[in-house]
Amino acid sequence: VNYNELTRHYFETAANAGELVGAGIFRGAAGNLSQGTWVQFDLQVNAGAVSEAKFLAFACPHVIAVSAWLVEQAVGRPVLPRLPESVQVLRERFAVPVEKMGRLLIIEDAWLAAVHPAVDYRG
Amino acid sequence: MNPARMPVYLDHAATTPLDARVAARMAEVLSSPMEYGNAASASHGYGDIAAALVESARAQVAATVGAAAPEIVFTSGATEANNLAIFGVAHYYCERGRHIVTARTEHKAVLDPCRELERRGWQVTYLIPDRDGLLDPGQIAGALRPDTVLVSLMQVNNEIGVVQNIAAVGAICARHGGAWLHVDAAQSVGKCPVHFPSLGADLMSLSSHKVYGPKGVGALVISQRGDAGRGRVQLTPLQFGGGQERALRAGTLATHQLVGMGLAFELASKISSVETARVAQLQQQLWRGLASIGGVLRNGSATRSVPHLLNVSFEGVEGESLLAAIRPHVAVSTGSACTSAMAESSYVLRALGRSDRLSESSLRFGLGRGTTEEDIDIAVATLTREVRRLRKVAGAVPVT
Numbered sequence: 001v002n003y004n005e006l007t008r009h010y011f012e013t014a015a016n017a018g019e020l021v022g023a024g025i026f027r028g029a030a031g032n033l034s035q036g037t038w039v040q041f042d043l044q045v046n047a048g049a050v051s052e053a054k055f056l057a058f059a060c061p062h063v064i065a066v067s068a069w070l071v072e073q074a075v076g077r078p079v080l081p082r083l084p085e086s087v088q089v090l091r092e093r094f095a096v097p098v099e100k101m102g103r104l105l106i107i108e109d110a111w112l113a114a115v116h117p118a119v120d121y122r123g
Numbered sequence: 124m125n126p127a128r129m130p131v132y133l134d135h136a137a138t139t140p141l142d143a144r145v146a147a148r149m150a151e152v153l154s155s156p157m158e159y160g161n162a163a164s165a166s167h168g169y170g171d172i173a174a175a176l177v178e179s180a181r182a183q184v185a186a187t188v189g190a191a192a193p194e195i196v197f198t199s200g201a202t203e204a205n206n207l208a209i210f211g212v213a214h215y216y217c218e219r220g221r222h223i224v225t226a227r228t229e230h231k232a233v234l235d236p237c238r239e240l241e242r243r244g245w246q247v248t249y250l251i252p253d254r255d256g257l258l259d260p261g262q263i264a265g266a267l268r269p270d271t272v273l274v275s276l277m278q279v280n281n282e283i284g285v286v287q288n289i290a291a292v293g294a295i296c297a298r299h300g301g302a303w304l305h306v307d308a309a310q311s312v313g314k315c316p317v318h319f320p321s322l323g324a325d326l327m328s329l330s331s332h333k334v335y336g337p338k339g340v341g342a343l344v345i346s347q348r349g350d351a352g353r354g355r356v357q358l359t360p361l362q363f364g365g366g367q368e369r370a371l372r373a374g375t376l377a378t379h380q381l382v383g384m385g386l387a388f389e390l391a392s393k394i395s396s397v398e399t400a401r402v403a404q405l406q407q408q409l410w411r412g413l414a415s416i417g418g419v420l421r422n423g424s425a426t427r428s429v430p431h432l433l434n435v436s437f438e439g440v441e442g443e444s445l446l447a448a449i450r451p452h453v454a455v456s457t458g459s460a461c462t463s464a465m466a467e468s469s470y471v472l473r474a475l476g477r478s479d480r481l482s483e484s485s486l487r488f489g490l491g492r493g494t495t496e497e498d499i500d501i502a503v504a505t506l507t508r509e510v511r512r513l514r515k516v517a518g519a520v521p522v523t
Contacts, residue, residue: 001443011447017516033480036441038520056518060443064516 003061004095010065016072018054020044024121028113031106033058039067039110043074045118050074062096063103069094070111079118083111130454131498135333135491136281136310136432137456142335142390145383149337152176152379162376163367173378180385184329184342187388188308189318196343196368197381201309202232204328204343205275207372208305209236211358212273212326213245219301220270221245224263227474228252228282233275233307254476255424256283260291267295271302278317279310282471282487283423284432286315293323303356309333309341313391314429319344325356329388331380335492336387340380345371402490403430405499409488410435412503416510422472422485433488436472437506439520440513442483448509449486453502456487 003011020042029040037059044052053071057064073084085093087104096104132140152158157169162177164170178192185192198204213223225237227249237247248266252258263274274296278289289306296304304323309330311317319327327344331337349355364373410433413419418438437445446457457469468482477485488502 001447003447011444014512014516019518033520036480036483038517040518056516056520058439058441058517058520060441061447064444 001061001097002095003065006069007062007065007094007096010068011061014064014068016054016068017056018042019056020052020054026114026118026121028110028115030109030113031059031103035106036060037063037103037106039063039107041067041071041110041114043071043079043114043118045079045121048121049076049078051076059103060100062094062100063107066090066094066096066104066107070107079115079121081112081116081119083108130450130452131501132454133488133490133494133498133502134454134456135494136284136487136489138332138338139335139491140493141337141383142387144390145336145387148386149379149383152382158378160378162378163365173376176378177376177381180381183385183389185344187312187317187392188327188329188344189320190327190344191347194319194344194347196345196371197376197384198341198343198372199339200332200341201307201328201330202341203372204330204341205230205232205305205307206236207343207358207361208326208328209233209240209273209275210361211371212303212305212356213240214359215357216272216303220268220272222268222271223247224250224266224271224274224302226250226252226258226276228256228280228471229275229277230281230307230309233277237275251474252285255427256280256285256422256471256475257424257427258287258292260288260295263292264295267299267302269301271299273305274302275305275307277307277310278322279308279315279429279432280423280471281310282432282469283434283475284310284428285423286427286429289322289324296325297323297350300352310429310432312388313394314431319346320348331384331387334387334391337380337383340377340384342384343371398492399430402494405490405494405496406430406433408496408499409433409490409502412499413506416507418514419510420477420481422475422477431490433490434472434485435488436477436481436485437510438481438484439517440484440510441517442468442480442485444513445484445486445509448513449505452505455502456489457483457485 026043031038040056042054053074055067055071057067160169160173162173181195182192185195296302303325305326306324307328312334325346329342331340360371362373420436422434468479472482
């Protein structure tokens with residue numbers, strides 16, 4: 001499998017990998033070991049915006065890279081009940097092979113599980 | 124790619140670099156004003172010279188495996204040799220029986236011909252080895268039927284390096300009286316003793332490029348022994364043309380390739396016990412280093428295996444990410460037959476009872492003549508760093 005430069009960068013650095021603890025943390029996870037892909041997002045929300053974000057991923061380089069990019073993009077922005085970019089745009093941005101579309105949907109499921117309860121949180 | 128930045132090569136089980144002495148000799152043949160003839164041209168000296176080169180190579184290969192020169196039939200590689208052995212026996216003896224015995228852990232070059240024969244009406248028994256990858260000879264005895272015509276097993280497994288007790292299987296086949304024994308020895312030469320008569324095999328496949336010889340050439344050893352009951356093993360050829368190689372493998376012989384294989388085999392036969400011990404030391408160094416990471420499982424028997432191969436599974440790490448992470452630094456094979464994003468985990472490791480996930484996060488390290496302690500240090504340091512990093516990224520992934 002070939003990876004584009006963006007994928008290699010975010011896979012190799014995997015910045016913001018980890019978990020958050022404390023008040024105002026919203027967690028969403030999807031996938032499992034038997035599927036070969038598992039992703040978890042932790043978002044800390046203050047006044048309707050993401051103040052800090054972390055991820056964990058047992059997954060291929062594409063999924064790790066997309067997850068790392070998503071949490072980086074989220075910080076400082078309002079919580080929205082959707083991905084910052086559509087799955088299709090993410091697929092093109094990271095040159096994800098079409099046969100891995102299902103893995104991007106796992107990312108989307110995990111992301112939505114985290115952001116949906118956070119949207120109305122004003123803590 | 125800048126050669127100075129090439130990763131450490133630890134994939135000698137996939138292929139080996141061409142020995143410089145072999146390359147030089149092949150270049151001589153290719154550029155010689157006298158050695159370019161067709162070995163089948165009996166009408167002039169050019170053909171005689173080429174034929175002499177071919178026969179010299181045949182003698183070198185035969186001597187390396189303890190066979191007689193006339194028992195060597197040159198092919199394009201071990202895959203073709205396996206195909207010739209399996210289809211050749213199956214078709215020649217189809218009136219006697221249509222049952223074949225092999226193992227689930229064989230190379231695709233054996234399994235795929237067997238699958239094709241199943242589609243054509245033959246029956247195949249696929250033996251399952253124990254958790255160490257070893258077959259009990261009793262399993263073979265139990266699988267033989269009156270209509271069994273062939274047992275096909277590898278001597279050294281290409282993924283996990285375990286060495287099967289072929290001599291015991293040979294004795295069982297001889298007692299059976301109707302089942303010929305084919306041995307895929309592509310991974311054996313230069314790594315463990317290979318003495319064709321002692322194995323009791325009737326057919327044996329050999330590869331050149333696993334032994335620091337050129338790619339695109341191999342051989343099938345066809346026993347000229349035989350017994351009063353069943354005579355010598357016979358094959359139906361797969362390829363027809365000019366009658367070369369005793370009409371079993373038609374086609375103009377590639378003189379320079381055969382010369383290269385012959386010399387490579389001769390050099391392999393001279394490998395000292397010191398070199399074997401050196402590789403064994405490197406394997407131990409590698410295993411100790413990887414095991415110290417924690418959560419690392421060795422695949423295959425540690426005692427009945429060649430020192431040139433080490434296959435390990437890394438717990439808590441996704442396979443594709445592991446390979447991508449180490450790829451710039453270390454060249455190894457994944458334990459899985461991963462050719463696309465839709466990875467198929469290793470059928471060999473699954474046959475040993477490993478889960479799909481562990482099979483996918485397995486690596487095969489192939490050590491060779493050029494491998495150094497520094498190479499092993501680089502591999503261990505790379506794996507230690509990347510496995511820890513990926514485990515941190517994965518966290519405590521739920522099992523279900």
